[in-house]
Amino acid sequence: MSKICDDIELRAREELFINIHPIQAAGRLTAEAMKAMITYGDGYSTCDWCLAPFRLDKIKRPPIEEFHVELAEFLGMDEVRVVPGARRGFQAVANSLVDKGDVVIVSSLAHYTEFLAVEAAGGVVREVPLNEGNIVTAENTALKIEEVKREMGRLPKLIMIDHFDYQFGNEHDVRDIAKIAKEYDIPFLLNGAYSVGVMPVNGEEIGADFVVGSGHKSFASPAPSGILATTEEWANQVFRTTEMVGDVTGRRFGVKEVEMMGCTLMGSNIIAMMASFPAVRERVKHWDEEVEKINYFAREFLRIEGNEVQSEMPRRHTLTKVDTTGSFDRVARTHKRRGYFFSDELKARKIVGEFAGATKAWKLNTYGLTWEQIKYLAEAFQEIARKYGVLVT
């Protein structure tokens, strides 16, 4: 097999296998992004024409400044910066808004990096409980705000809720939560790590003060890459520039934004995001078809006796949590390879990305698969079931 060098193997799983890995699907690069990686991989490649005021988002060649403007429009927000992953977006907002001991409301399905961002800023998280369908509702968010107000004698500083969570891929009640946030005058951050770049997301329509997206999760971009967008009202605070002056040299770096640590995504990562942007703008218009495909898959998957879908049904997102305790796990109990029999069978059919060895609850993502691939995938699961005597209705 070809190698990149010494012990770094070639990665060709996206070319050879159907990859259903839950977090890899929508970060797969477009051909344009791959070309960007080839030509802009050198360290400071974006700095060839970096002129005054010497900041990444102001570079005109390649058109990075224009990309920032268009990206803000795309998200229905006023200002945007690219950041090294959604987590750096949470961090920038938390650092700017949260003081020691302040409360930040998050979902009970919040990503761990939301916890870390709040902790780094000195705040504490309080989680909104889920309803019986594993959804974060506006009602439960309001109850949590009241609870914090009662206990602490002051309101939370920020509400951070995932549009779609990473565990179930369920859609949460973000529009009504935004309204509640507005009623209490608490800024609302929409975590769009699983929505920005795959479906239409308009921060203004939702009522978000901040929209955070992930390039490597949902924007056909390399890791790390992400998006932080905000309104005119908050831009000056979150994108504040440095006021520091060196005591010996008297140096100032006035144009540099503190939370961005100056420049953010340099080199191939920003160029790849830009290269994927036209395709991303187009693909969000076809989100309905992606949802149609996952629902087709889910229906076929549920024809296997014992299979369950733990995510909300019908599906509204391609990221889906399934449970095969009553089917493939029954086989695993007596198979000499235990749970790995399932991975072996999938791999033999050129399917990868399941959690190796897991045959109880696990996640998959069908984003970007063609209809032909979706049908092949559904048939593969049924074929494995039949091979081991599991009924397919």
Added chain:
Amino acid sequence: MSEKAVYETFEALFALTDLRQLFRETKPLFNFSEEQKKEIRRILERVRKSLETIEGETLK
């Protein structure tokens, strides 16, 4: 050697990247449609043309 050899190297890499994308869209069975076969022919011709230029520029 002129700059052309360098640009043709990138052209060939870009054309092969388009081929890579086609593999991604048709995996794992690679049942190419007539349209996709036409695209593959276009890509291969492009790469051959680049290779000829590179060969002429570098080894003449």
